[in-house]
Amino acid sequence: MATKASRSAARVMMAPAVILLLGWMLVPLTMTLWFSFRKYLPLRGGDLGWAGFDNYTRFVTSSAFWPSIQATLIIVGAVLLITVCLGVVLAMLLDQPMWGQGVVRILVIAPFFVMPTVSALVWKNIFMDPTNGLFAHLWKFFGADPVSWLSQASLPSIILIVSWQWLPFATLILLTAIQSLDSEQLEAAEMDGAPHLKRFWFIILPHLARAITIVVLIQTIFLLSIFAEIFVTTGGAFGSKTLTYLIFQRVLESQNVGLGSAGGVYAIILANIVAIFLMRIVGKNLDA
Amino acid sequence: MARSVTSQRKAINTAVAWAVGLLIFFPILWTILTSFKTEAQAINDPPLFLFFDWTLENYTVVQERSNYMRFLWNSVFIAGGSTILGVMIAIPAAWSMAFVPSKRTKDILLWMLSTKMLPAVGVLYPIYLIFIQFGLLDSRLGLVIVLMLINLPIIVWMLYTYFREIPGEILEAARMDGATLREEILYVLTPMAIPGIASTLLLNFILAWNEAFWTLNLTAAKAAPLTAFIASYSSPEGLFYAKLSAASTMAIAPILVLGWFSQKQLVRGLTFGAVK
Amino acid sequence: MSLRNAFRAATAVTLITAGGAFADTITIATVNNGDMIRMQGLTDDFTAKTGHNVEWVTLEENVLRQRVTTDITTKGGSFDIMTIGMYETPIWGANGWLVPLDNLSAEYDVDDILPAMAGGLSHDGTLYAAPFYGESSMIMYRTDLMEAAGMDMPKAPTWEFIAKAAAAMTDRDNEINGICLRGKAGWGEGGAFITAMSNSFGARWFDMDWNAQFDTQPWADTLNFFKGMMDASGPAGYATNGFNENLSLFNQGKCGMWIDATVAASFVTGKDSTVADHVGFALAPDTGLGKRSNWLWAWALAIPAGTQKQDAALQFIEWSTSKDYIELVASKEGWANVPPGARTSLYENPNYQAVPFAQMTLDSILSADPNNSTVEPSPYVGVQFAAIPEFAGIATDVSQEFSAAYAGQQTVEEALAKAQALTNDAMEAAGYK
Numbered sequence: 001m002a003t004k005a006s007r008s009a010a011r012v013m014m015a016p017a018v019i020l021l022l023g024w025m026l027v028p029l030t031m032t033l034w035f036s037f038r039k040y041l042p043l044r045g046g047d048l049g050w051a052g053f054d055n056y057t058r059f060v061t062s063s064a065f066w067p068s069i070q071a072t073l074i075i076v077g078a079v080l081l082i083t084v085c086l087g088v089v090l091a092m093l094l095d096q097p098m099w100g101q102g103v104v105r106i107l108v109i110a111p112f113f114v115m116p117t118v119s120a121l122v123w124k125n126i127f128m129d130p131t132n133g134l135f136a137h138l139w140k141f142f143g144a145d146p147v148s149w150l151s152q153a154s155l156p157s158i159i160l161i162v163s164w165q166w167l168p169f170a171t172l173i174l175l176t177a178i179q180s181l182d183s184e185q186l187e188a189a190e191m192d193g194a195p196h197l198k199r200f201w202f203i204i205l206p207h208l209a210r211a212i213t214i215v216v217l218i219q220t221i222f223l224l225s226i227f228a229e230i231f232v233t234t235g236g237a238f239g240s241k242t243l244t245y246l247i248f249q250r251v252l253e254s255q256n257v258g259l260g261s262a263g264g265v266y267a268i269i270l271a272n273i274v275a276i277f278l279m280r281i282v283g284k285n286l287d288a
Numbered sequence: 289m290a291r292s293v294t295s296q297r298k299a300i301n302t303a304v305a306w307a308v309g310l311l312i313f314f315p316i317l318w319t320i321l322t323s324f325k326t327e328a329q330a331i332n333d334p335p336l337f338l339f340f341d342w343t344l345e346n347y348t349v350v351q352e353r354s355n356y357m358r359f360l361w362n363s364v365f366i367a368g369g370s371t372i373l374g375v376m377i378a379i380p381a382a383w384s385m386a387f388v389p390s391k392r393t394k395d396i397l398l399w400m401l402s403t404k405m406l407p408a409v410g411v412l413y414p415i416y417l418i419f420i421q422f423g424l425l426d427s428r429l430g431l432v433i434v435l436m437l438i439n440l441p442i443i444v445w446m447l448y449t450y451f452r453e454i455p456g457e458i459l460e461a462a463r464m465d466g467a468t469l470r471e472e473i474l475y476v477l478t479p480m481a482i483p484g485i486a487s488t489l490l491l492n493f494i495l496a497w498n499e500a501f502w503t504l505n506l507t508a509a510k511a512a513p514l515t516a517f518i519a520s521y522s523s524p525e526g527l528f529y530a531k532l533s534a535a536s537t538m539a540i541a542p543i544l545v546l547g548w549f550s551q552k553q554l555v556r557g558l559t560f561g562a563v564k
Numbered sequence: 565m566s567l568r569n570a571f572r573a574a575t576a577v578t579l580i581t582a583g584g585a586f587a588d589t590i591t592i593a594t595v596n597n598g599d600m601i602r603m604q605g606l607t608d609d610f611t612a613k614t615g616h617n618v619e620w621v622t623l624e625e626n627v628l629r630q631r632v633t634t635d636i637t638t639k640g641g642s643f644d645i646m647t648i649g650m651y652e653t654p655i656w657g658a659n660g661w662l663v664p665l666d667n668l669s670a671e672y673d674v675d676d677i678l679p680a681m682a683g684g685l686s687h688d689g690t691l692y693a694a695p696f697y698g699e700s701s702m703i704m705y706r707t708d709l710m711e712a713a714g715m716d717m718p719k720a721p722t723w724e725f726i727a728k729a730a731a732a733m734t735d736r737d738n739e740i741n742g743i744c745l746r747g748k749a750g751w752g753e754g755g756a757f758i759t760a761m762s763n764s765f766g767a768r769w770f771d772m773d774w775n776a777q778f779d780t781q782p783w784a785d786t787l788n789f790f791k792g793m794m795d796a797s798g799p800a801g802y803a804t805n806g807f808n809e810n811l812s813l814f815n816q817g818k819c820g821m822w823i824d825a826t827v828a829a830s831f832v833t834g835k836d837s838t839v840a841d842h843v844g845f846a847l848a849p850d851t852g853l854g855k856r857s858n859w860l861w862a863w864a865l866a867i868p869a870g871t872q873k874q875d876a877a878l879q880f881i882e883w884s885t886s887k888d889y890i891e892l893v894a895s896k897e898g899w900a901n902v903p904p905g906a907r908t909s910l911y912e913n914p915n916y917q918a919v920p921f922a923q924m925t926l927d928s929i930l931s932a933d934p935n936n937s938t939v940e941p942s943p944y945v946g947v948q949f950a951a952i953p954e955f956a957g958i959a960t961d962v963s964q965e966f967s968a969a970y971a972g973q974q975t976v977e978e979a980l981a982k983a984q985a986l987t988n989d990a991m992e993a994a995g996y997k
Contacts, residue, residue, distance in 0.1 A: 006388050009388075010383075011384070013469075017381035017400075017440060017444055020437060020440065021403050021440060024437040027414070028406065028414045028415060029406070032411055032414060035414070042413075096298075096301040097298050098302040098305050099302045103309075104305045104306055105551065106548050107309035108309050108313070109551060110548075111313075111315070113498075113540060113543045114316065114498075115500060115518065115539060116500055117522070118518055119315070121532060122532075122536060123315065125523075125528075125532065126315075126318065127318075132331040132333075132529070137333065137335050141334070168312075172554070176555060217401075218442075221404045225407055225408060227408070228501070232522065243407075251409055251410070260409070261410060264406075267410060268410075271406075271407075274405075275398070279398065
């Protein structure tokens with residue numbers, strides 16, 4: 001159906017989006033690359049000349065670098081695991097017949113509408129505060145010592161907050177997928193006497209593969225750059241410093257734009273590695 | 289079609305689902321409740337659930353201190369503007385990808401998504417300098433452009449997946465009847481893809497509404513949206529749980545209400561092509 | 565139509581007579597502390613006097629810093645007045661980014677500003693920011709608990725006494741912690757506290773050649789003492805407590821002692837405090853080496869160079885940091901709530917001298933000297949910070965290592981070793997070595 005005319009039309013139609021994104025990518029990218037080779041210290045008078053690969057070596061040799069990569073991967077991995085697993089369970093639950101299904105669905109998707117800053121503030125102060133937080137009261141009620149969540153369990157706390165925010169998204173997509181599952185097929189399996197676990201493993205899960213792929217892909221893109229949740233809660237302390245946060249510290253707190261830009265280049269590389277990895281593993285599912 | 293279930297099983301389902309739903313919703317519920325307490329009640333030991341003196345004091349204080357309506361309007365303008373602009377640019381691109389696919393279509397799509405991985409903090413200085421050059425600092429227009437660019441890949445991808453579900457023959461038939469490309473997209477494709485477009489608009493409105501890095505760093509007084517409003521209530525001196533809760537409730541309420549009213553559309557369209 | 569025109573004309577006349585010049589709208593970036601929020605509420609008085617309008621950008625401290633620093637270094641021009649501190653002012657002033665405040669009016673009486681504050685907000689003798697309020701740090705303690713413990717707080721205690729008193733006052737069953745101190749990461753939070761404390765233990769950040777000094781004994785002593793005392797008598801999770809967390813603990817009656825900013829005195833004796841009637845004050849402790857562990861800080865208003873509305877901005881600064889403004893707040897909120905620590909005349913005012921914490925605040929401010937803050941000589945200016953551009957970044961990293969040690973995730977020795985390495989590395993990157 002693709003005629004020559006429609007091909008050229010297609011190119012024209014695609015042009016605005018492609019050109020805009022190309023500009024959005026190339027202009028800052030070029031500037032980041034340029035800065036990363038400069039000794040650029042705004043508080044010392046700005047651009048102080050060529051720095052070679054100094055910024056790059058300094059960024060990776062800093063003691064904070066590898067822990068930050070580790071923290072990034074742990075947070076992204078754990079949140080993905082939690083949201084996908086709980087998302088499947090929740091989606092299957094919401095798919096069951098029940099009273100007030102619409103209301104329950106509203107309750108479940110609500111966290112997705114909350115700004116990251118707000119949810120981080122609320123969790124940090126109203127729930128996780130070791131003195132006045134609700135968790136502290138709960139712990140005391142059961143006779144346990146309150147936990148200082150953000151210092152003693154900083155990564156799990158952040159993972160909890162972020163998972164809470166993204167669980168609705170995963171649930172929604174998985175729910176749409178489950179609803180499209182042919183119920184006759186399930187009924188047939190039920191009549192054959194296939195046990196629940198088998199039905200789940202051989203019918204439901206393969207059907208969800210594509211949806212899970214989408215969830216993983218989209219969430220990874222957003223999770224790699226989470227910032228507000230860390231800025232508000234731990235400020236990067238207690239081993240919760242991700243690569244994004246480390247770059248923020250270099251650029252804004254240390255006011256070393258050159259060093260931060262080098263970090264930015266590393267972050268882009270990491271993002272691309274993750275992307276390629278994702279495509280290899282799950283990319284097949286994306287094909288029609 | 290409907291699977292028959294005993295009402296006993298339905299009751300169990302209902303109980304479990306409601307329990308889980310309330311658990312997930314609880315942080316928001318608690319924030320809303322706290323916003324109606326006094327500061328002292330907010331940290332009362334043991335915590336007060338429903339039986340406290342409900343007060344609107346916090347809302348009055350927040351309203352007196354900041355011009356909520358202006359922050360709200362800025363949020364609506366920026367989130368709405370960037371979403372609509374994004375969809376207008378994305379529809380033609382998604383049309384090309386869906387109906388005139390080439391070998392590179394998938395590559396272009398993935399490349400577009402990869403631009404979202406650029407860490408925002410790393411490019412703050414470059415973007416800030418560009419904004420100064422073009423006089424876009426603290427302007428709603430500037431933020432509309434930036435947020436549109438940030439969300440464009442997602443918009444293109446979502447629309448692409450909806451468009452692909454529409455049989456190409458219908459478009460071809462329209463073309464045979466002498467419809468121009470513009471007419472084909474405007475009068476044939478768009479009406480058929482309304483559910484998809486609606487959920488794309490909704491999702492991206494939410495994403496733009498909640499974006500907190502650029503909206504905070506590129507604004508001062510005139511264009512500051514609700515994310516900046518919240519930044520003036522986080523950890524001030526003294527007791528602040530109740531006021532923080534009131535401000536939080538005010539910041540999330542509009543989007544929460546919108547989300548609830550339109551959740552059917554959102555759910556229906558939120559597939560990203562996950563369902564065949 | 566004619567009615568509307570008449571109205572317009574009337575408004576214009578009012579504005580001209582009120583302002584004497586045409587009205588500007590200035591944009592002010594400020595921090596969301598209580599005194600600033602009060603100032604925001606009193607803006608109408610300024611508008612009535614000058615005809616200028618004010619747009620407020622009120623942000624939490626960390627966000628504010630990030631915002632104004634980006635704007636000033638790129639000459640973004642988003643703000644006509646920025647609220648900055650003693651750390652930023654000399655650095656920005658030296659870079660020529662701020663408008664010198666050298667032509668303030670006679671009735672403003674610039675010489676009335678406390679010399680310690682004026683000194684910390686100047687570069688090469690030129691004032692670059694006007695102090696809105698100034699602070700040092702001091703001990704705030706519960707007189708009732710102190711009495712119950714059978715102890716007497718001296719006017720100028722030692723750290724040894726504080727640790728002993730803290731242990732005596734601690735009552736875990738009743739949720740009373742002997743002492744609450746900042747352990748939160750961040751150079752302006754726990755970083756500021758531990759640096760001021762280290763001064764009294766004879767430690768310093770850098771020697772005269774800008775070598776980091778975390779491998780020296782005084783730093784090990786400081787950190788071990790702090791952690792030992794806090795583990796024994798401090799609140800749970802003190803590694804994440806900053807000013808605000810401690811304030812709310814103290815106000816709820818959960819702290820025996822709290823060593824922090826002098827401005828907190830009006831909060832702990834104010835209406836939100838459940839212990840307002842039992843608060844005493846004392847100078848921050850020492851170890852007998854000649855330096856006390858109190859800091860010096862001011863939140864000040866500065867005008868970024870290049871603003872189009874310099875005159876209106878200057879008028880605002882004169883209004884908000886004037887004697888009249890203090891009178892205005894006193895008339896509305898009482899003398900205990902006026903912005904403290906900026907003007908000599910305030911401390912000579914008998915109305916203010918009656919405020920219980922006034923004298924101790926002044927004594928604390930007067931005993932801090934940014935130019936000579938350490939026992940051994942140091943190359944930097946500043947008590948709880950070193951006024952060099954790199955400090956904020958380094959000190960945040962360092963205080964994160966310290967906080968991790970407070971939380972028990974690493975030992976004090978490990979934290980100090982990491983601090984030493986990262987500080988030297990950053991100083992090398994900045995070209996000091």
